[in-house]
Amino acid sequence: MGDIFVLAEHRRGELREITLEMLSKAAEVAQQTGGNLVSVLIGSGIDSFAEQLTGYSDKVLYIDDPLFADFNAEKYQKVLAELLKQYKPDLFMIGQTVQGVDFAPALAVEMKMPYLTDLVDLAFADGKFKLVRQYYQGKVNADFTFKAEPPYMVTIREACFEIAEPSKKGAVEKIDSPLKEDIEYRRFIEYIEAEVGDVDITQSEILVAVGRGIREEKNMEMVLELANTIKADLCGTRAATDAGWLPHDRQVGTSGKAVKPKLYIAIGISGAFQHLAGMKASKTIVAINKDKDAPIFTVADYAIVDDLFKVLPKLTEKLKELVG
Amino acid sequence: MKTFVCIKRVPDTSEAEVKVDATGKDVDSSRFSFDINEADNYAVEEAILIKEAMGGTVQVVCIGPKDADVMIRMALAKGGDSAMRIEDPRINLIDPLKVAKVLAATLKDQECNLVLTGCMANDDGSMAVGVALAEELGVSHAAMVKKVEILDESKIKVHRELEGGLLEVVELALPAVLTIQTGINEPRYAPIRGIRQAQKKELKVLSLDDIGLAEDEVNEASSLIELDKFYIPEVVSTAEVIEGEPEEKGVIMAEKLVKGGLL
Numbered sequence: 001m002g003d004i005f006v007l008a009e010h011r012r013g014e015l016r017e018i019t020l021e022m023l024s025k026a027a028e029v030a031q032q033t034g035g036n037l038v039s040v041l042i043g044s045g046i047d048s049f050a051e052q053l054t055g056y057s058d059k060v061l062y063i064d065d066p067l068f069a070d071f072n073a074e075k076y077q078k079v080l081a082e083l084l085k086q087y088k089p090d091l092f093m094i095g096q097t098v099q100g101v102d103f104a105p106a107l108a109v110e111m112k113m114p115y116l117t118d119l120v121d122l123a124f125a126d127g128k129f130k131l132v133r134q135y136y137q138g139k140v141n142a143d144f145t146f147k148a149e150p151p152y153m154v155t156i157r158e159a160c161f162e163i164a165e166p167s168k169k170g171a172v173e174k175i176d177s178p179l180k181e182d183i184e185y186r187r188f189i190e191y192i193e194a195e196v197g198d199v200d201i202t203q204s205e206i207l208v209a210v211g212r213g214i215r216e217e218k219n220m221e222m223v224l225e226l227a228n229t230i231k232a233d234l235c236g237t238r239a240a241t242d243a244g245w246l247p248h249d250r251q252v253g254t255s256g257k258a259v260k261p262k263l264y265i266a267i268g269i270s271g272a273f274q275h276l277a278g279m280k281a282s283k284t285i286v287a288i289n290k291d292k293d294a295p296i297f298t299v300a301d302y303a304i305v306d307d308l309f310k311v312l313p314k315l316t317e318k319l320k321e322l323v324g
Numbered sequence: 325m326k327t328f329v330c331i332k333r334v335p336d337t338s339e340a341e342v343k344v345d346a347t348g349k350d351v352d353s354s355r356f357s358f359d360i361n362e363a364d365n366y367a368v369e370e371a372i373l374i375k376e377a378m379g380g381t382v383q384v385v386c387i388g389p390k391d392a393d394v395m396i397r398m399a400l401a402k403g404g405d406s407a408m409r410i411e412d413p414r415i416n417l418i419d420p421l422k423v424a425k426v427l428a429a430t431l432k433d434q435e436c437n438l439v440l441t442g443c444m445a446n447d448d449g450s451m452a453v454g455v456a457l458a459e460e461l462g463v464s465h466a467a468m469v470k471k472v473e474i475l476d477e478s479k480i481k482v483h484r485e486l487e488g489g490l491l492e493v494v495e496l497a498l499p500a501v502l503t504i505q506t507g508i509n510e511p512r513y514a515p516i517r518g519i520r521q522a523q524k525k526e527l528k529v530l531s532l533d534d535i536g537l538a539e540d541e542v543n544e545a546s547s548l549i550e551l552d553k554f555y556i557p558e559v560v561s562t563a564e565v566i567e568g569e570p571e572e573k574g575v576i577m578a579e580k581l582v583k584g585g586l587l
Contacts (some may be wrong), residue, residue: 011486071492073455074464096451098486101443101503102467105452106459109421114548117420117450135448135554136335139342140351143552185464185497189481194489206587212338230587242507254487255505263586270338284586286577291339293559303563304577306570314574322582 001033001124002090002150005061007080008041008053009095011071012191015049017163018095022156023056024164025122026093030058032124035090037168042079042177044069055166061087065177070188073103075179081110082178089151091129096155104155114146115153120160137272138295158254159277197249199233206232207261209252209279212239213268213289213308220245222309223267226316229324235259237275253278268308271296288312325380325474328434329371330427330441330453331364331399333392337447344554351554360395363442367504369511370472371440372403378474380437381405387415387426393527401514401522412532414539419547420452426542427453428460429535436499438480443468443503454503465501466494470508 004026009016023039030037039057041050043064050062061083067075080103084092094100096118108115120141121132129152131144146152201207208227214220227234234246241251252259253275264282269275271287271294279285280299287300288308297303304311335356345352360368371382384399384407386392396407410430416422431439439461441454451467458465470491471483477498484492485505514522532539540546566573566580581587 016487073466098468098484101451102455102465102484105420105424105454105456106465108452109424109456109459112548115421115452116549117452134557136337136342136351137446137449139337139556140344140554141557142554145550145552146548147550148548186466187495189493189495192483192491192493194491230581238506244510248489248507251489255485256489263581286581287563291341293341295559297561297563298559300561300563302577302580303561303565304573305565306573310570311574311577314571315578316574318575318578319581319587322578323587 001035002088003036003038004030004033004091004093005038005040005087005089006057006093007095008039008049009097009099010043010046010049011099015052016095016097018097018156018158019053020056020163021158021161022093022095023053025156025161027056027164027168029091029122029124033090038089039170040080040083042068042076050172054170054172055168057168057170059170060172062172062174063177064174067177067179067182071099072183072186072188073106074183074186077103077107077110078179079177080107084111084113084151092151092153094153094155096157100155104153108153111151111153113151113153114148116144116146117155118157119154120157122154137270139293157273159273195249197247199250201233201235201250201252201259202257204233204259204261206230206263207235207259207282208232208265208267209235209237209269210240210245210267211237211269211275213270214240214245217243217245219309222312222316226265226312226319229316229319232263232265237269237272266296266300267312269296270294271299325374325378325437326435327371327374327380327438327440328383328385328431328436329364329367329399329404330385330439330457331368331395332361332386332442332445333358333388333395334361334445334447342556344556348553349551358391358395360398361442361445361447363444363504363506365442365511366506366508367440367442368399368402368404369509370504373509374438374472374474375403383407383434385427385430386410387417387423396527397519397522398514400525400527401518402512403518404525406526406528408528408530410530410535414532414543416542416544416547418448418551419549420448420450421456422542422547424453424456424460426532426535426537427457429537430530431461438499439501440504441501443505451503454501458501461499461501463499463501464496465503466496467503468505469502470505472502
């Protein structure tokens with residue numbers, strides 16, 4: 001079998017975790033295929049990442065060029081298309097991240113490659129890649145295979161695979177960028193930092209979190225009453241901040257903050273994987289949700305499967321009596 | 325600005341039980357309630373805001389069944405000018421690259437300046453159609469857009485929302501496809517007058533033949549991915565389930581929190 005290529009993702013001097021998550025999983029799959037595991041690293045002056053990746057790869061292909069000082073989807077697409085034509089790996093793995101989703105679909109179209117997004121699992125057996133992705137926000141799984149010949153391309157969901165200890169000793173191979181000139185039609189301008197609010201929820205000891213199940217803003221009152229009773233800070237899902245129930249700096253999840261309080265009370269949150277990724281490190285998790293199959297219960301320590309509007313007032317009332 | 329906005333009809337499964345149907349390759353959607361995909365709703369609003377600020381038109385594009393007309397008319401009621409709905413049972417809808425191909429064939433002769441769509445569909449979560457569409461059309465793109473600034477007739481500046489709330493500011497040449505992130509604006513409700521007017525606006529229904537696509541470019545046989553089966557994942561929960569009447573559960577939980585030293 002041919003090789004498995006994994007695209008290393010980095011931003012502003014940090015190798016992002018998805019890179020090692022993908023490489024750790026890819027190492028298992030490469031054992032099944034018998035191919036080599038190759039990291040692809042594109043950037044400018046990031047030798048230390050190349051070095052770190054040798055512990056997870058049989059080879060690191062490293063393009064070190066000032067053209068790639070900042071991420072640019074169009075430039076990535078051009079370079080990766082050339083690499084795919086030249087090296088013809090069996091499988092190319094990219095993170096299903098804000099970076100990955102900005103070029104992988106276009107690359108798949110350009111290369112006319114079999115392409116499947118947002119995998120939560122994959123393996124190689126009986127001469128085929130077995131691919132698993134989800135539908136309906138985690139409520140249904142689907143098994144896929146590829147048709148046609150490799151190379152194949154997949155994107156991998158963040159925080160799905162454990163990062164293994166480094167166990168390889170790959171070599172770094174520096175290659176010239178197949179792209180020689182800058183492009184005109186897309187230009188990186190700058191980064192703007194996330195807004196900072198009055199409370200830093202990453203430091204909170206107790207968090208009361210709300211999701212879509214709260215339904216409307218006026219119901220935030222009963223949540224606030226609970227939070228005040230137990231001196232908790234408020235936070236929420238993307239849906240809750242998009243709806244304006246909470247400021248954006250209170251959003252927990254991949255596009256918001258990662259929190260790890262002692263106690264996290266999730267109210268009306270179904271538990272999309274983006275949210276779980278931001279809160280599952282909390283020490284104790286209490287979840288209140290009507291749907292017994294809600295993914296939030298996979299990370300909860302206490303599950304209350306019921307109507308939050310009936311549970312919450314009594315919870316607050318009793319807590320007032322006990323700690324108020 | 326001639327703007328197109330691509331929208332999808334999706335079921336609300338946030339609190340619904342999902343079951344696999346008899347084919348094993350789809351879900352039983354008979355009890356779902358459907359509406360416009362959340363991120364697409366923000367894309368519609370952004371398109372209308374651009375029209376209000378700069379003039380021009382907003383045209384709505386949707387691949388979907390007749391039932392999608394209600395949702396399409398709602399987008400027209402908010403300020404869309406006309407709509408196209410592509411309906412053809414031969415399209416392999418499970419493959420986002422085929423969906424992108426159909427949209428590209430629909431838009432290729434439209435001389436669009438801007439195409440907006442949601443960054444993610446809540447049913448399949450592929451996050452692939454918009455960027456694939458840009459490639460099919462041969463125009464520039466940006467994914468996960470949280471702010472759009474039109475600089476002039478040939479250039480725009482967008483803010484892409486990265487992980488952790490960091491923003492990346494990028495300049496793009498027009499025409500462009502943007503995938504819109506939720507929270508970029510506050511989607512309006514359709515005004516009553518708009519709802520009446522929307523009934524008179526043009527809504528064309530098109531087949532593959534109408535958009536000049538051969539069946540073997542977008543059907544299941546042409547797809548390079550193969551769905552084997554749908555199944556319900558096992559929900560492994562180690563949580564202690566609080567039992568009792570709803571009101572009792574709150575009391576029991578409060579006692580556990582306090583006696584367990586969690587508060």
